[in-house]
Amino acid sequence: MFYRECGNYKDTYAKDMAIFPIPLDRYGFIVMLILALIVIPLIATDYWISSIMIPFYCFALSAFGLNILAGYAGQISIGHAAFMAVGAYASLILYGRYGIPLLPSILGGGIVSAAVGTFFGLPALRIKGFYLAISTLASQFIIQWVIVHWRWVSGGVFGTVEAPDMQIFGWALDTPVRKYYLALCIMILLITIGKNLVRGQLGRNWMAIRDMDYAAEIIGVNLYRDKLIAFAVSTFYAGIAGSLITFCYYGAANIEEFHVMVSFALIGMIIIGGLGTILGSFLGAGFFVLLPIAINQSLGAFMDVVPSDILSNIEAIIFGGLIVLFLIVEPYGMARLWHTIKDKMRLWPFPY
Amino acid sequence: MNEKKEPILRAENISITFGGLKALDRVSLEINPGEIMAIIGPNGAGKTTMLNIINGFYKPDEGRIIFEGKERPKKMKPNLIAAQGIARTFQNLALFTGMSTLGNIMVGRTMLMHSNIFSQALYWRFSQKEEIEHRAAVERIIDFLQIENIRRTPASMLPYGLRKRVELARALAAEPKLLLLDEPMAGMNLEEKEDIARFVLDANEELGYTIALIEHDMGVVMDICDRIVVLDFGEKIAEGTPDEIKADPKVIKAYLGEAGG
Numbered sequence A: 001m002f003y004r005e006c007g008n009y010k011d012t013y014a015k016d017m018a019i020f021p022i023p024l025d026r027y028g029f030i031v032m033l034i035l036a037l038i039v040i041p042l043i044a045t046d047y048w049i050s051s052i053m054i055p056f057y058c059f060a061l062s063a064f065g066l067n068i069l070a071g072y073a074g075q076i077s078i079g080h081a082a083f084m085a086v087g088a089y090a091s092l093i094l095y096g097r098y099g100i101p102l103l104p105s106i107l108g109g110g111i112v113s114a115a116v117g118t119f120f121g122l123p124a125l126r127i128k129g130f131y132l133a134i135s136t137l138a139s140q141f142i143i144q145w146v147i148v149h150w151r152w153v154s155g156g157v158f159g160t161v162e163a164p165d166m167q168i169f170g171w172a173l174d175t176p177v178r179k180y181y182l183a184l185c186i187m188i189l190l191i192t193i194g195k196n197l198v199r200g201q202l203g204r205n206w207m208a209i210r211d212m213d214y215a216a217e218i219i220g221v222n223l224y225r226d227k228l229i230a231f232a233v234s235t236f237y238a239g240i241a242g243s244l245i246t247f248c249y250y251g252a253a254n255i256e257e258f259h260v261m262v263s264f265a266l267i268g269m270i271i272i273g274g275l276g277t278i279l280g281s282f283l284g285a286g287f288f289v290l291l292p293i294a295i296n297q298s299l300g301a302f303m304d305v306v307p308s309d310i311l312s313n314i315e316a317i318i319f320g321g322l323i324v325l326f327l328i329v330e331p332y333g334m335a336r337l338w339h340t341i342k343d344k345m346r347l348w349p350f351p352y
Numbered sequence B: 001m002n003e004k005k006e007p008i009l010r011a012e013n014i015s016i017t018f019g020g021l022k023a024l025d026r027v028s029l030e031i032n033p034g035e036i037m038a039i040i041g042p043n044g045a046g047k048t049t050m051l052n053i054i055n056g057f058y059k060p061d062e063g064r065i066i067f068e069g070k071e072r073p074k075k076m077k078p079n080l081i082a083a084q085g086i087a088r089t090f091q092n093l094a095l096f097t098g099m100s101t102l103g104n105i106m107v108g109r110t111m112l113m114h115s116n117i118f119s120q121a122l123y124w125r126f127s128q129k130e131e132i133e134h135r136a137a138v139e140r141i142i143d144f145l146q147i148e149n150i151r152r153t154p155a156s157m158l159p160y161g162l163r164k165r166v167e168l169a170r171a172l173a174a175e176p177k178l179l180l181l182d183e184p185m186a187g188m189n190l191e192e193k194e195d196i197a198r199f200v201l202d203a204n205e206e207l208g209y210t211i212a213l214i215e216h217d218m219g220v221v222m223d224i225c226d227r228i229v230v231l232d233f234g235e236k237i238a239e240g241t242p243d244e245i246k247a248d249p250k251v252i253k254a255y256l257g258e259a260g261g
Helices: A023-043 A046-072 A080-097 A102-125 A130-149 A176-199 A201-211 A213-218 A223-250 A260-273 A278-302 A308-329 A334-347 B047-054 B078-084 B101-108 B117-122 B125-144 B160-173 B190-205 B218-224 B242-247 B249-260
Strands: A160-162 A252-254 B009-018 B021-031 B036-040 B062-067 B086-088 B178-182 B210-214 B227-232 B235-240
Touching: A023 A046, A023 A176, A046 A080, A046 A176, A046 A201, A046 A223, A046 A260, A046 A278, A080 A102, A080 A130, A080 A160, A080 A223, A080 A252, A080 A260, A102 A130, A102 A223, A130 A260, A176 A201, A176 A223, A176 A278, A176 B117, A201 A213, A201 A223, A201 B101, A201 B117, A213 A223, A213 B078, A223 A252, A260 A278, A260 A308, A260 A334, A278 A308, A278 A334, B009 B047, B021 B047, B021 B062, B021 B227, B021 B235, B036 B047, B036 B190, B036 B218, B047 B178, B047 B210, B078 B086, B086 B160, B101 B125, B101 B160, B117 B125, B125 B160, B125 B190, B160 B178, B160 B190, B190 B210, B190 B218, B218 B242, B227 B242, B227 B249, B235 B242, B235 B249, B242 B249
Parallel strands: B036 B210, B036 B227, B086 B178, B178 B210
Antiparallel strands: A160 A252, B009 B021, B009 B062, B227 B235
16 A cells, blocks of 8 residues: 555666666665654654664674575585674774774774684685585684684683774764764674675575576676675675774673674574664564564563563573564574565555 | 588597596587587486586596687686686576576676676766666667566476576676577476577577577477487487488487387
């Protein structure tokens, strides 16, 4: 009824190939932008901005990076948190120790992470599926070990590097709102770039590799090159996300924040959110970042009745139960659920 | 008309062994520009193996392939062979099931697109222009194969006959100099077979493609092909025009057995 392609005629290929060919989608996107750019910084408390929204954006960015690799190119990685750590440490060292300006430092973190990621992507040229999963799991532990034991990087066995105060062109990024804008702007920029990549030739090649690799090769896709590019781009995103979350939220690079559980959480995000969709990366990150807080808040009412250790177990049980529930309801993720809703809206009020 | 042209592809004394099985034994064949050539033979004769060697999926143990007058290096990657201008379809469908029809066919043009990753990331001038140009070319192929209505349908939701057609479209999109079709009509009903036969003829006559195909339906093969190569147990037993093949005692023996001849 409200959501239709009808009467929306496209007379050029450019219009047909736009990111949001349907006007309502376009308006919806603009509303989301206004929310994120203006409304949230105005009304949200500092706690909301710095401990909920910034991690949400960073994890959405990292999940999108993993989605490029797993959802689009069909290569799995169980070591993605380690690449976030590489980006975090690299950008902190560049910024804090060598005094390189903030934005180039963050970019540098991404580039170093991409280089390391490409190296650990090399096994993908010969193996796939479970075997690749194990080899990337190894990358998680290797990177973790190297960061902890290489004194030049971590400055000792605690593996912690403090983030200095941030400045862009002499302008201090000291309040949560300013950090929020930094994370948000970089996130929007990178998601836009990523969208262009996945809808263009490279994205099609990736999907071709994912669906039928030998047919892709026969039609002229350079398997080796495009798989490695997928690893590079994906770990670049992870590196940027890692450096953003460290600068804007953690305040110090600590290897414990990039543990293997974070890698599993990232995989959980893209599976719950929806493989091979951008929306899914956000929904999945929202699920993993916002939902535990929501559960925690809503259980707060029982604080007096139930002992707190049992309460925190209940929290975990509810969260785990919801993961299972969502996967049963829609195995293809929350993004697919959204598409189903849109399809229903298109036909409303008729059921078919 | 009848002047002898240099063949676009010449395979000389191709042999390949899988384990102990000699799948092809010193088979030579030529494909001339502008013709429709068929490779036929009983099951297990080595027809698909031959196609796999021509497009580089397998490396032959012996023999050489000369494409457009140049000998192919021993270990050439299939995507480079595709870049030389050989495209194919598969016997058991190999569509990219997660993509739409449009996406599938666009992948076929990947070799003809040249914008680099940074230009694609910004989707700026050159990249967008290229994308639109190729989209237009893909639309012409969609029009040619009459699959406009399934343009946006995911390949996984298409019925078998249409999948075969989309696969043909993907191969045509690469604008190959040599098009290899592995049983394009297998498992189809009469009407669908007629459609595909018409598309193959049109691709050959209107668009000027050189085509080599494998097909089991003798009626179709005899009707649309200019020349036929017959394989049996990895050896070439006959070669010639449809009429010659029909009358060849060796071919009759291979297909019908001793008593039938």
